Amino acid sequence: MTDNAPELRASDADRERVAEILRDALAEGRLDMEEFEERLEATYTARTYGELAPITRDLPAPGGVPQAPVNLVKEPLPEGSWTGQVIGGGDASPSxxxxxxxxxxxxxxxxxxxxxxxxxxxxxxxxxxxxxxxxxxxxxxxxxxxxxxxxxxxxxxxxxxxxxxxxxxxxxxxxxxxxxxxxxxxxxxxxxxxxxxxxxxxKRTKAALRQEKLDRREERRRLKEERRGDRREEREGRRMLEGHRDSVHDLLGESHRRGERHPRE
Structure with a gap:
C-alpha cells in the first residue's frame, strides 16, 4: 500500500475497519442513524482506498488517531486549487x-x-x-x-x-x-x-462531487433540525398558552366561588 495510490483495491478488512469507526461514531453521537446507514452502505460498496477515504474523513478513529484509510491515500486538493500539483520536475509517468x-x-x-x-x-x-x-x-x-x-x-x-x-x-x-x-x-x-x-x-473530480453530495446531505439535515426546533418551540408555546389559560380559568373560578360565599350586601 502506498500513499499515492487511491486506485488500489480495498480488502474486506479495510472495509470492516471503516465500518467499526462508523459504529463508534454512532455510539458517541457524532452521526445520526440516517448518516450512519448512508455511510455504512457506501463502505460496503467501496472498491478502492480512494472511495473509502472520504467516508470517515471528518471522524476520529478509536483512540483519537487518524484512521488508516485516510493515511493510505494522498489527499486530493480542493477543486480549483493547484498548489503542489504543478511540481516542475521530478519523476513522471511513461511518456x-x-x-x-x-x-x-x-x-x-x-x-x-x-x-x-x-x-x-x-x-x-x-x-x-x-x-x-x-x-x-x-x-x-x-x-x-x-x-x-x-x-x-x-x-x-x-x-x-x-x-x-x-x-x-x-x-x-x-x-x-x-x-x-x-x-x-x-x-x-x-x-x-x-x-x-x-x-x-x-469534468469535476470525484472528490468534489462526493463533497457536494455530502454538503447537500448536511444542508438537508440542518434544515430538518431547524424544522424540528421550530415545531418544538411551537408546541412549547401552545403548552405555555394553555397553562396560562388554565391559570386564568382557575382564578376566575376561585373568584366566582368567593363571590357566592360572601354576597354583596
Missing part, C-alpha cells in the same frame, strides 16, 4: 501510452510528463488529468486515433489548447480557449484522428 486492438488508462494520482504521446489503433484510451500532478506549467499531449478513440478528461480551471485535426474522424475543440485558473497548468493537445475520434471533456 508513451499505446492501445493496439486493446485499451489503456492513465487516471488517479499520476504525473503528466512535459510531452506525452498517446496512440489508439483499433482500440481506445483514457487520459484523466483531474487528480494528476504536472511536471511543468505547460504540457503537451499528442493524440493519434486510427480507427479507435481517445478521451482526455480535464478538471475545471485547466487551460486547454486543442490543435489536432480530424480526417474522416473527429478531433474535439469545444474545451479549447477556456482561461486558466490561478496557478493552473496549460495543456496543449495535438495530433489527428483518422476514422476515429479524440474527445476532450471537462
Amino acid at each position: 508513451w501510452a499505446v492501445a493496439v486492438m486493446a485499451g489503456f488508462q492513465r487516471k488517479g494520482r499520476w504525473t503528466v510528463p512535459r510531452r506525452m504521446n498517446c496512440v489508439a489503433f483499433w482500440g481506445g484510451g483514457e487520459i484523466d488529468l483531474r487528480e494528476a500532478d504536472f511536471s511543468a506549467g505547460e504540457v503537451q499531449i499528442n493524440c493519434v486515433a486510427i480507427m479507435g478513440g481517445l478521451q482526455v478528461i480535464v478538471p475545471p480551471g485547466v487551460e486547454i489548447v486543442s490543435k489536432g485535426i480530424g480526417i474522416m474522424g473527429d478531433f474535439s475543440h469545444r474545451e479549447s480557449g477556456v482561461p486558466a485558473g490561478p496557478g493552473a497548468p496549460r495543456v496543449v493537445i495535438t495530433g489527428f484522428a483518422f476514422w476515429g475520434g479524440v474527445d476532450i471533456e471537462r
Whole structure:
C-alpha cells in the first residue's frame, strides 16, 4: 500500500475497519442513524482506498488517531486549487501510452510528463488529468486515433489548447480557449484522428462531487433540525398558552366561588 495510490483495491478488512469507526461514531453521537446507514452502505460498496477515504474523513478513529484509510491515500486538493500539483520536475509517468486492438488508462494520482504521446489503433484510451500532478506549467499531449478513440478528461480551471485535426474522424475543440485558473497548468493537445475520434471533456473530480453530495446531505439535515426546533418551540408555546389559560380559568373560578360565599350586601 502506498500513499499515492487511491486506485488500489480495498480488502474486506479495510472495509470492516471503516465500518467499526462508523459504529463508534454512532455510539458517541457524532452521526445520526440516517448518516450512519448512508455511510455504512457506501463502505460496503467501496472498491478502492480512494472511495473509502472520504467516508470517515471528518471522524476520529478509536483512540483519537487518524484512521488508516485516510493515511493510505494522498489527499486530493480542493477543486480549483493547484498548489503542489504543478511540481516542475521530478519523476513522471511513461511518456508513451499505446492501445493496439486493446485499451489503456492513465487516471488517479499520476504525473503528466512535459510531452506525452498517446496512440489508439483499433482500440481506445483514457487520459484523466483531474487528480494528476504536472511536471511543468505547460504540457503537451499528442493524440493519434486510427480507427479507435481517445478521451482526455480535464478538471475545471485547466487551460486547454486543442490543435489536432480530424480526417474522416473527429478531433474535439469545444474545451479549447477556456482561461486558466490561478496557478493552473496549460495543456496543449495535438495530433489527428483518422476514422476515429479524440474527445476532450471537462469534468469535476470525484472528490468534489462526493463533497457536494455530502454538503447537500448536511444542508438537508440542518434544515430538518431547524424544522424540528421550530415545531418544538411551537408546541412549547401552545403548552405555555394553555397553562396560562388554565391559570386564568382557575382564578376566575376561585373568584366566582368567593363571590357566592360572601354576597354583596
